[in-house]
Amino acid sequence: RRSLGEVAMMRYKQVIGRSLRARSLSAQKIEAAVGCKVMNIMTSLGMPTTRKIA
Numbered sequence: 001r002r003s004l005g006e007v008a009m010m011r012y013k014q015v016i017g018r019s020l021r022a023r024s025l026s027a028q029k030i031e032a033a034v035g036c037k038v039m040n041i042m043t044s045l046g047m048p049t050t051r052k053i054a
Helices: 004-013 025-046
Strands: none
Touching: 004 025
């Protein structure tokens, strides 16, 4: 469990960046939420689509 969380944070930091650029707390919250949404979209793009064959 712990390593999965660490891998997720490493992926976030590599794609989005190591620090938040916004100055105010509310803008930082929005920036983090947008980053999470971007990571979720990127993850879903890599997921295979499964279909029932028979």
